Amino acid sequence: MARRAGGPKKKLRRGLWSPEEDDKLMNHIAKYGHGCWSSVPKLAGLDRCGKSCRLRWINYLRPDLKRGAFSQEEEDLIIHLHSMLGNKWSQIAAQLPGRTDNEVKNFWNSYIKKKLRQRGIDPATHKPLAEASSGRAAAASRTAVFSDAELILSSTAGQHMPPPVTAESYVYSRSSTDGGGSGHACSDGSLSLSGYDQTADFAACYLDPDALQCGPSGVPAVxxxxxxxxxxxxxxxxxxxxxxxxxxxxxxxxxxxxxxxxxxxxxxxxxxxxxxxxxxxxxxxxxxxxxxxxxxxxxxxxxxYVFDGYGGGQYQQGAIPAGQCIYGDSKDAVQFVDGHGLSTSWCLN
DNA sequence: AACTGGACCAACCGCACATAT
DNA sequence: GATATGTGCGGTTGGTCCAGT
Known part of the structure; x- marks a missing residue:
């Protein structure tokens, strides 16, 4: 990264973006890409900081954004992913084509949180509220929130395996060869959820036990x-x-x-x-x-790298039996189609 | 019509991390 | 190795809208 020559700081504009500013930024990025964000405002003729431009582009101007209300499927997916990832909004949003982390975060805070509470579920721990409130301290270490180091790549040989999993927070275990009785031994060496005994309450109320088995497809790397x-x-x-x-x-x-x-x-x-x-x-x-x-x-x-321990396989229509979802009115599962209507162009849609 | 409070959401802030110098 | 800079992320704030009074 090249250093920037110092100079008198110009008073930068803040607050809401005007349509003219949007146009400038859009036109600039369409022509040249953003390159170094800190140089974008200058090149685009904007009195904004690069950070602000970046945010505006990511959250609002990107052409692949899907605006509008979240679908039930998206909502279910957010809840599910949040139960595994916690407030990793960027990672959650990455699984929702056309949605931004900010959007997902706002949706969670303004809608899902409330909805879960109404249903007696603690949105932070995804446990029943009574239980969560009585043992929140203890639950903190058992919540389904993973540190990065705890997110496990499922791979056949485990050659990509990062650091060890902490005992307290470990929910999903690598099951193929550990022999510790903590996980289902999937034929493909992928993962299952039976190492979840410390948090069985969570698993029992939250996930379909059947789905925790290694399905025919096993558990993929994510x-x-x-x-x-x-x-x-x-x-x-x-x-x-x-x-x-x-x-x-x-x-x-x-x-x-x-x-x-x-x-x-x-x-x-x-x-x-x-x-x-x-x-x-x-x-x-x-x-x-x-x-x-x-x-x-x-x-x-x-x-x-994160590991998906949910459903023991692909998250697709019919993967989750009806009535198993703690969140009540959710659909059975999610059919996922990205912004292009193509399910496999997931990386950069 | 005016006020109030809640909900929603765009944007900002501060921090952590990566990388160039 | 120290420092400066760029980027990304999660938490928070503040403006706007709207329903209720």
Missing amino acids: VLPSVSSSSTLNSMAGLSPAATTTTATDEQGNTNSGNGFESTQSCSATATNHLPWLELGTSSCGAAGVDHYGAALDELKWSD
Whole structure:
């Protein structure tokens, strides 16, 4: 990063953006990409700080944003992901094409939180309120909120495994070879939730026990790229040929986003109606499938690896039996279609 | 019509981390 | 290694809208 020459600080504009400012920013990024955000205001002729421009672009101006009310499916997914990830809004939003972390966060704070409380569920711990209030201190270490280090990559050989899992907060265990009786031994070496004995109450009230078994597809690795990464934004602006986000369909009819994740096509010939990230490394492709992504995965931060222990497999229509959801009126499961209407162009849609 | 309080949401703030110098 | 700068993220704030009084 180049340092910026110092100089007299100009009084920067704050507050709501005017349509003219939006136009300037849009036009600039459309033409040149954002490049270095700190230089964007100057180049675009805006009296804003780069940070403000970045936020405006990410939260409002990005062409791939899906505006409007959240669907029931999105709501269910947010609740589910929050139960696993906690307030990792960016990671949650990454699974909701066209939604931003800010949007998800606001939706959670303004709507879902309230709704859960009305149903007697503590939104922080996803436990019944009475229980959560009586033992919140103890629950804090048992909540389904993971630190980055605790988020586990599911891989056949565990070669990507990061640091050890702490006993208290560990919910999902790697089950293939640990032999500790804490997890289901999935044939593909993926994960299950039976190591959850310390938080059985949570599991019992929250998740479908059947779904905790390793399904036919096992539990996939999850990679959660930030939708606001520089490469994403640059490529959306058409800057980088090497990082183009154009979603192409290959000869098998699978989609392929060109951001370095050749992604899912080799794994999921039946890739429709899946949550895209669940297709990464699913056992349906076995070890070869995992290896297929090895190089790309290695380039990610560990915090980008998370493990999905929910449903023991793909989060798709019918994966969760009706009536099992603690959240009552939710649909059985989520059918996931991204902004392009394609379920596999998940990376940079 | 005027006021009030709650809900919603865009934007800001502060911090952590990555990276260049 | 120290420092400066850029970026990303989660928490918080403040403005606006709207229903109720």
